[in-house]
Amino acid sequence: MSDRVSVAKTYKLYIGGAFPRSESGRVYAVTDSRGGFLANAAQASRKDARDAVAAARKAFPGWSGATAYNRGQVLYRVAELLEGRREQFVREVAASEGVKHAESVVNAAIDRWVWYAGWTDKVATVLGASNPVAGPYFSFSVPEPTGVVAALAPQSSSLLGLVSVVAPVIATGNTCVVVSSQNRPLPAITLSEVLATSDVPGGVVNVLTGRTGELAPWLASHADVNALDLTGAPESIRAELERAAAGTVKRVSRAGRGGEPDWTREPGVDRLRAVLETKTVWHPMGV
Amino acid sequence: MSGEPMSWEYAPAPESRDIANLKPAYRMFVDGKFVDGTGEPLKTINPATEEVLAEVATASKADIDTAVRAARRAYDKVWGRMPGAERAKYVFRIARLIQERTRELAVLESLDNGKPIKESRDVDVPTAAAHFFYHAGWADKLGHAGYGPNPRPLGVAGQVIPWNFPLLMAAWKIAPALACGNTVVLKPAETTPLTALVLAEICQQADLPAGVVNILPGAGDVGAELVNHAGVDKVAFTGSTEVGKLIQRSLAGTGKKLTLELGGKAANIVFDDAPLDQAVEGIVNGIFFNQGHVCCAGSRLLVQESVADELLAKLRYRVSTLRLGDPLDKNTDVGAINSKAQLDKIRELTESGDSEGAQKWTSPCPMPDKGFFFAPTVFSDVQQSMRIAREEIFGPVLSVLTFRTPEEAVAKANNTPYGLSAGIWTEKGSRILWTAQRMRAGVVWANTFNRFDPTAPFGGYQESGFGREGGRAGLEAYLDV
Structure with missing residues (x-):
């Protein structure tokens, strides 16, 4: 069997549950850590970003x-499917990141889906409240998703970092447009295949590959994006992206400022809280 | 029910302005002392009479720097390291002192702002005291607030507040900041600086360590200078969406923590099964409370078509009975518009309602012959594209739209870049919860409106800002988490 020619995969974007090429027709060569050719990835354009936002809004x-x-089960299902394709992800992460510990990274990524799957039906208990107001009213506060979140995935950690950024966004009921690691985009697209065949509805996660610095400003200024996660943003454009986000008062998460965090640590609720609004509801009490 | 209201004669019942202890001049409060500012002094006026109330010192760039340094020193040397239980006692003292001086603060607020004394007396001042009392209790319990075992403060907070609830907004800003261990430099609004400076006096009476609270009056330029000062770690702003965007833009890349409480264009939805008389009271409270100078005002009334005519007739009758006039009179329902500039803005937007084809109805109430007043106004036949349906008027002007199905009501309610508040009127519990869940707004009042409490988080979705004030959620704004 060793002389068999393998079937190479064309890596495309993931928008609205489908795998389109970039409308621009552009691709860029992706290499492994030693410079060997891996694949041509789609180089998404402004229009692809806008299509992705429209899909996420829908x-x-x-x-x-x-x-x-339901959301908890859907996220758990992602972990199940990822587990089934563990070997493939280990190979892909090893090629992308040039690391020996790819296996532990993939394990951690699978476990992270499980961790966030368990949060979907607890976050309202932990972050919500019954408010003891000084009057004859029942008042309660519930966390609600902020809307469409544009996330710039970390540049180094191509799978675990990506999952750590995307899972809390969708666990809380938001939808997501994520720009993958620019130079290590392949695990993101393979993850899209998992999402597409799991029960995550099309458009809930949309994955763009390409130049972070080219796509990020369009997402930061897009009026139908509610929040911007700067985790994988190059230092040189972070301030510019924050300025653009101010145009529609976006929530900006400045995570990743001064370098990538250690993704193997247990995350805490920060990333859940960052994409949640608090809604307070009042009603009079009386007979 | 409709037609001319019955004529009621009220005897004037004014509060004495002497209770306000009005002084001819007020100075700014820096590092525990009242000092002369080196900015151009401003004259604050009584909007109900247009007469000058007092001259108020304003801050120059150098004064801002001095205040921020004082706040930093107080943070580093005293407040940031003080045990929470001790901080709490200072904040409790402030709450008590506000309660003790309630009447003075209420009269002063009505003089400076133009709001009716019944509102400053029953809402602004007591709620301000409640905010200090509530947050004081958090100071030594922050480890239980869900932000980790020992959440740390941020440092120096630069806070800029609006003119619509001058003392209450100062309380909303200062109380959580102090409870969490931060020190504060606060800029009250240009047209309403007086009660914040009495609050400074209260800080002195509470023996609050010097520099923990600093109050710098001035105009927008002082606010801009303050929020952009390199020594400020956290910025909190309540005001217009336009200025909020400017601040968010100018803070980009600085790493300063920011919370914004901005404008709104709230929908107040009345379903056909609502108790109409009760709804009318809520609608009136929603838009004419504080002359409509409320960011969460119910300025877009959405009425189910089948009850629209009946509701409008009841509403017009009720609005015609509102008493407009002297803010110090205890019978006054609608006071003065805070400034000439705001009055001009209300007039301009009202004219756009006329020219865009909405039907204007204005209360026939008698108008004072001086001061800035605007008669309660209701526009019907309003379309979503009109400016009066899209822009925040911030005045006693209601825009009435209709809907047929609950889905249409939700779509129209959410058809705005804002998202601060919403109202729902119906007798059906399941419909309340269904609608509340679909409102893209931070506060939803069902069968009530304009309720505020320090235990209940307040703040907006979308372009109404981010961050919450009040409740456990509100602490996040002042903690390094």
Whole structure:
């Protein structure tokens, strides 16, 4: 069997549950850590970014309206499918990142989906409240998804970092446009295949590959994006992206400022809280 | 029910302005002392009479620097390291002192702002005291707030507040900041600096360590200078969305933590099964409370078509009974517009409602012959594209739109870049919860409106800002988490 010619995969974008090429027709060569050719990835354009935002917006009512129990099962399903393709991800992460510990990274990425799957139906208990107001009213506060989140995935950690950025966004009922690591985009697209065949509805996660510095400003200024996660943003454009985000008062997460965090540590609720609004509801009490 | 209101004669019942202890001149408060500012002094006026109330010192760039340094020293040497239980006692003292001086603060607020005394007396001042009392209790319990075992403060907070609830907004800003261990430099609004400076006096009476709270009056340029000062670690702003965007832009890349509480264009939805008389009271409270100078005002009334005519008739009758006039009179329902500039803005937007084809109805209430007043106004036949349906008027002007189905109500309510508040009127519990869940807004009042409490988080979605004030959620804004 060793003389068999393998079937190489064309890596494309993941938008609205489909795998289109970039409308621009552009691709860029992706290499392994030693400079060997791996594949041509789609180099997404401004229009691809806008299509991705439109898909994410369209998916938002359904996904945010799903029950927390349902979302938890869908996220758990992602972990199940990832587990089944563990070997493939180990190979791909090893090639992308040139690391020996790819196996532990993939394990951690699978476990992270499980961790966030368990959060979907607990976050409202932990972050919500019944408010003891000084009057005859029942007042309660619930966390709600902020909407469409544009995330710039970390540049180094191509799978675990990506999952750590995307999972909390969708666990809380938001929908997501994520720009993968620029130079290590392949695990992101393979993850899209997992998402597409799991029960995550099309448009809930949209994956763009290409130049972070080219795509990020369009997402930062897009009026239908509610929040911007700067985790993988190059230092040189972080301030510019924050300025663009101010145009529609976006929530900006400045994670990743001064370098990538250690993704193997247990995350905590920070990333959940960053994409949640608090809604307070009042009603009088009386007979 | 409709037609001319019955004529009621009220005897004037004014509060005495002597209670305000008004002084001819007020100085700014820096490092525990009242000092002369080196900015151009401003004259604050009584918007109900247009007469000058007092001359107020304003801050120059150098004064801002001095205040921020004082706040930093106080943070490093005293406040940031003080045990929470000790900080708490200072904040409790402030709450008590506000309660003790309630009447004075209420009269002063009504003089400077133009709001009716019944509102400053029953809402602004007591709620300000409640905010200090509530947050004081958090100071030694922050480890239980869900932000980790020992959440740290941020440092020096630069805070800029609006003119619509001068003392209350100062309380919303200062109380959580102090409870969490931060020190504060606060800029009150240009047209309403007086109660914040009495609050400074209260800080002195509470023996609050010097530099923990600094109050710098001035105009927008002082605010801009303050939020951009390199010594400020956290910025909190309440005001217009336009200025909020400017601040967010100018803070980009600095790493300063920012919370914004901005404008709104709230929908107040009345379903056909709502108790209409009760709804009318809520609608009136929603838009005419504080002359409509409320970011969360219910300025877009969405009425189910089948009850629209009946509701409008009841509403017009009720609005025609609102008493407009002397803010110090205890019978006054609608006071003065805070400034000439705001009055001009309200007039301009109202004219756009006329020219865009909405039907204007104005209360026939008698108008004072001086001061800045605007009669309660209701526009019907309003379309979503009109400026009066899209832009924040921040005045006693209501825009009425209709809907047929609950889905249409939700779509229209959410058809705005804002997202601060919403109202729902119906007798059906399941419909309340269904609608509340679909409102893209930070506060939803069902069968009530304009309720505020320090235990209940307040803040917006979308372009109404980010961050919350009040409740456990509100602490995040002042902690390094």
